[in-house]
Amino acid sequence: MTPPLCLLFDSDGTLVDSEILLAEVMGEILPAFGLPFSARQYMEEFRGVRFKTIIEALEARHGALVDGRFPVMEDEMRGLMERRMRAELQPIAGMPAALDALSAHPKAVVSNGPEPKIRCAMESTGLAPHFGDNLFSAYTLQVWKPDPDLYRQAAAAMGQAPERCVVIDDATVGVAAGLAAGMHVVHLNHFPEEEATPEGAIAIRHASELPAVVARLADSA
Known part of the structure; x- marks a missing residue:
């Protein structure tokens, strides 16, 4: 057989x-680090794309993050995402x-x-x-x-x-x-x-x- x-x-x-949760989390965290972003933008343009690739695309449009800020931003994003997943997913x-x-x-x-x-x-x-x-x-x-x-x-x-x-x-x-x-x-x-x-x-x-x-x-x- x-x-x-x-x-x-x-x-x-x-x-x-999880996509809408991730979109909302990124829409909350990224603007706080100086990268304009919305949940709708994630769903329409970046669904399924690697996080670092998204950030590189946004930096090309809006200017680079201050040195050393990417790991901090990613940690905040991952932490908030895990909390929301455990509560809502x-x-x-x-x-x-x-x-x-x-x-x-x-x-x-x-x-x-x-x-x-x-x-x-x-x-x-x-x-x-x-x-x-x-x-x-x-x-x-x-x-x-x-x-x-x-x-x-x-x-x-x-x-x-x-x-x-x-x-x-x-x-x-x-x-x-x-x-x-x-x-x-x-x-x-x-x-x-x-x-x-x-x-x-x-x-x-x-x-x-x-x-x-x-x-x-x-x-x-």
Whole structure:
């Protein structure tokens, strides 16, 4: 019997509904450090993008931070984000049931966020048992989406060939990374009226659609 496909999930916006929390936290913290920013700007322009890359883009527009202020700002942002996650974070609608239905598949979380944030998200929402220690952080591996090597390294650590992996990601940077890695890609598109699903990826609008899509991919693999 062919082994089940390996499922590689993004975290923010895919497994957990953290994007608006992060947008609000950044909209609060960044202006205090002299970088104009709003929650809406994060959602429209920077969703899923590495924090340092966002700051570099804002510095190019508004001027550089004072030397030594980036680590302070990042620490404040991470601390406030963790407090809000532990108090408010919820799984993406339909995702717990989808994960239950996909229990036979090996799974991992592959995120542009730091590992403590990934663990906090999984623990806060009760999703941790689905993944165990299969948590792959760009900060640990030192490669960030849209670089496909983040997904490739996660697949290798899981003992899986790229063609036996399914990436599930809501952000365009993650979808691009999965496609470039030579994997099946499911785009959980929360904004289909505003965001097109790249060619080669499968679009879904709700997590409840995921088990059927994975079953079709398994049949055709």
